[in-house]
Amino acid sequence: MGKKKSSTPGEENLLLPEPPSKLSIVDTHTHVASTFEFYQHRYKEGKHATVFEFIKAMYQGRSVDAVVDVWCEAPVRKYWKGFADAAADKEKWGGMEYWFVMGVHPHDAKSYTDEVESDILEAMKHPRCVGWGEMGLDYHYDNSPREIQQEVFARQLRHAVRLGKPLTIHTREADDDTERILKAEVPKDHRNRLLEKPWEGQDRESDSEVQSLERSVGIHIHCFTDSPGFAQRLLDHFHNLYIGITGVITYATNADTSTVIRNMVSSASKDSTPESRLRILLETDAPYMVPANLYDDLPAIKGKKLPVCHSAMVPWTAKFVADLANGVEGGSDPVVPGTQWDADLVMKIARDNARKVYGV
Secondary structure: OOOOOOOOOOHHHHOOOOOOOOOOEEEEEEOHHHHHHHHHHHOOOOOOOOHHHHHHHHHOOOOEEEEEEEEOOOOOOOOHHHHHHHOOOHHHHOOOEEEEEEOOOHHHHHHOOHHHHHHHHHHOOOOOEEEEEEEEEEOOOOOOOHHHHHHHHHHHHHHHHHHOOOEEEEEEOOHHHHHHHHHHHOOOOOEEEEEEOOOOOOOHHHOOOOEEEEEEOOEEEOOOOOOHHHHHHHHHHOOOEEEEEOHHHHOOOOOHHHHHHHHHHHHOOOOOOHHHHOOEEEOOOOOOOOOHHHHHHOHHHOOOOOOOOOHHHHHHHHHHHHHHHHOOOOOOOOOOOOOOOOHHHHHHHHHHHHHHHHOO
């Protein structure tokens, strides 16, 4: 009996074709350690022995400018510090800027303890830490009891607000409680005094001169898949809130996220700029959710699926967003007549928004 043919595309297919935009990528929500672990699991004889080798290979020539890595397990995985400390040597990450956020995911809320909280508070002091999260509510899986999810969510928000940290929020099928807790715990104009770079091109921790300025701190509703009405209520209430868009927007099973984009670009005033209309961040949530439209450019693996998502895939999500705004997806008329959207414009707007939310 012959050996069963693998349904996993060869590892060489993770090195992507020419993207629909070559502008710089900031993946505002990825899980670097988990992505490398997925790679190792699916490609047991893979070419890359370390996470640094993997990142360098995947992103070489792909304009991945920066990532915001998410640590959200309880107990805290202690090797976060090795990743963050390595950012002092930019070449270790292949020229990519490494930043991170830390919190406890609602799945692990039942394991949130004083010790876990102490570890997170210690991580908040690291110069590469740019936010608290992901945290929130998940009523789809209910891996932790809902009352404990709510208690832990509010507790983390209070710390993040006290510290003036950007917020990375996970919410799934918990619209009412997420909205209620956010509005109760987070000021409408969440602010902090930050040390800002006086000029471009220097790492925050190595600046010899800094200027202290009070500025808004962003709220990132990551990987949004819930009701458009919920999204709009949050956008209306928090003017520094942005909706995270992943490859899941490209899936036929998810119409709500596409509606959120259409509402953003169509409901704004005629005099508003594209930048003010599109309050989004681009992210992958890697290793999950490979954009479906990427396969249009990978005919060699027809019928197969890539087992790992990574940050270089962001431009395909941007293209889908642009196509939505132009009315291409679904064959409808342009959302805003006379406005031409493309992947470059979406990438530029999302890049600017990443600076507003996380300062990166």
